[in-house]
Amino acid sequence: MPFMSDNAAPVHPAVWSAMQAADGPQPPYDGDSFSAALDDAFSALFARPCAAMWVASGTAANCLALAAMVRPYEAVLCHELAHIERDECGAPGFFTHGAKLILAGGDHAKMTPETARARLARVGVGVEHTPVTALSITQASEAGCVYTPGEVAAMGAFAREKGLRFHMDGARFANAVAYLGCSPAAASCEGGVEALSFGFVKNGGMGAEALVFFAPDMIEVTRFNRKRAGHLQSKGRYLAAQILAMLKGDLWLDNARHANAAAGEIAAAAAGRLIHPVEANEVFVALSAAERAALREAGFAFYDWDETAARFVTAWNSDEGEVMALAKALRGL
Structure with a gap:
């Protein structure tokens, strides 16, 4: 009786059907009609203009987002239990060409403005030190706990105060929204999140996650970074079809x-x-x-x-x- 991981669950039948329906000639990479539909689908879901692209893994989604936010000599502030710190084999540093992770505490694997501020205060200033320029939180956290819309907004206000870009690792974003009973926007972008790694694999997908941008200045650089990192798959329509199938009918x-x-x-x-x-x-x-x-x-x-x-x-x-x-x-x- 399996309770090890939602990654071990099978692919939802609707996802298999959608991939079969994507058969037939289509332009390769992300030039197909399914990939082209993602921007409108997520803009409708979040009730605001946004851009979305598929990637094959949550690690890629997280790290491509961070690569658009920090330079190699900069750092990302995250919780000490965050997936990007403990479970991605140094991938953030790999994708960003050397950027660091600065670790903060907080109960139930959630940062607060207070714990983030206290950690940031210990970061030195000047060329000898690594400047923190981005903030990443996990929704739901590694302890299975959820940031309320008010808590997201508080972290967003902190990010704006400190001039930090704001990323959300949403590997279990669906579970967080289901728990909160709020709109997807209230659990993310309404609180200031600029890039969301929207997880689908743990929730019935096969091999597709969505990287959703609410800040337009990060889109173009990520298209190049995705290709450079080996994540621009030639038959991208099958990834896009998975995501669209999961969005259909909620x-x-x-x-x-x-x-x-x-x-x-x-x-x-x-x-x-x-x-x-x-x-x-x-x-x-x-x-x-x-x-x-x-x-x-x-x-x-x-x-x-x-x-x-x-x-x-x-x-x-x-x-x-x-x-x-x-x-x-x-x-x-």
Whole structure:
């Protein structure tokens, strides 16, 4: 019974169908009609003009966005648990040709203006030091917690005060919006986000993420950087078709709601053991080694988060029977 990662979930049938429907001759790279439709599709979703492009991975989406924001001798301020710091093998430095990550703290893997300000205050001034010129937050965070529209706006105000560009890693953006019950814009660009890595793979996609720009000055340089980085795929229509299929009829949001609801069932069963509030589709539970072994013996697959905890992740296709079985097992510990 799989609760290791939403990356392990299968591709949604609507995505497979959309890729099949994209067959037939089309101009290569991003010259096809599907790729051309992305700008209008995301402009409608966010109720404002924006530009969008496909890439094959969240790492590429994050790092291409950052590469448009910082120069090689500059730095990005992010949380110490951010995916760009802990799980991307130094890719931000690779894509930016050397830019650093400056790490701040904050409860539940979320920065606040206060923690960001305190960290920024320790950065020296002058040619001997690395100037911070961008801010990156994760929606939902690495602890499965969500920035409210007010919290996003507060971080946006901080970024403007300090003259920082503002990026959002939205690998689980759909889960955050589903939890908040607000518009996608309220959870991102209305708060000042200039570039959003909009995740689809964890939510039913196959191999396509969207990089959405609300700041037009970053678009052209990213088109060149995407090609230079080897991410301008020749049959890009199949990536664009995945994204369009997920946007159609708000499938992206329905999938996230299902995953969140499943996580909520697990959280209710482990209420006294929760390490973080459960606001998306990740549940962090305090468990002993013996308890984790017992759950695995019962057929549940999950990751150890550290020596005292486990992480359970639900997905768009989480089976209700398996979710209830895990909930029962957790209650029985």
